[in-house]
Amino acid sequence: MLHTINKSPFFSNNLESSLRFAKDGDPIMLYEDGVYAVLAGTKVEPAMKDALKKHPVYAIEADVKARGITKVVEGVYLCDYSCFVGLVEQHLVSPWF
């Protein structure tokens, strides 16, 4: 399953919930305000690093750039919508709004 998250982790528990349901290896796609989870140096970074041990984590680069996020947690793949589509080709989508 591909888990998609579009809310800031400082605002909602959607990322947390998705990780509770995600099995090891499930990819996580962060887009819209969800990309704030990849900002380095925040209180969320340890949780993000834990998530990266079990899941490939992707973030839409256009959303990252639009928000002025320049320091990204190491290991996160920045990608475009074509890559998002590529993940949906391979996985059932579980959206966490």
Added chain:
Amino acid sequence: MKFGILIQDGPYNHEASDSAYNFITAALERGHTIQGVFFYNDGVYNVNKLMDPPQDDRNISKRWSELGAKGIDIVVCIAAAKRRGINNDVIVPNVRISGLGQLLELAVESDRLITFGTG
């Protein structure tokens, strides 16, 4: 692959409509088919033809109408539309109003259905 798209949120207030549009554009570029787009909840506002944003902003309803002109089936849920005052008089060309049965059909016929919304 055949993709179905469900949009649950209105235009402008949140990014959902833009994300859905970007996803569809990328899917088409990768050679996929968009089996249909279904608007539910506040998503029905996306196709209001009275939309008139400033010139330097995107016109979201026009974008959906243009996708409809390309032959993509763009459907607005009738129950959600009625509740919100959206009817055939105010929708852009190339979209249609129909029932939730269409969402079920989209779910059945698509290889993947992906939802964009805000929640």
Added chain:
Amino acid sequence: MAEKEKTKIMFVMRKAAHGSIYAYEGLEAILIMGAFEQEISVAFIDDGVFVLKKEQDTKSLGVKEFSKTFRTLEDYDITNIYVDRESLEQRGLSADDLIIPVKVMEAGEIAKIMEGQHVLLPF
């Protein structure tokens, strides 16, 4: 259609009732789609569990009370109704506080069922 395998569709309810319309319009979608003889299931996770809370009284609020309508899911043969145990417990609830009988399960068990679906619809 008769020979075709039924499509598995799961509604994933994660929002409380009344504060937003998602739960209510989600229910409307469940009821319509339930009439088309596909395999519909519903999972209540996070604040979604509040949707099934007994004793909702919306009279003074002036909005529709729809929790009782979930009782009609049975009539549509929608009996696979799952509730996430942790969400329930975090909110001080148990299955007895809910308006319909449900299967209380661990997240991992619900996730396995999710994986077997053709589509997941969030509400």
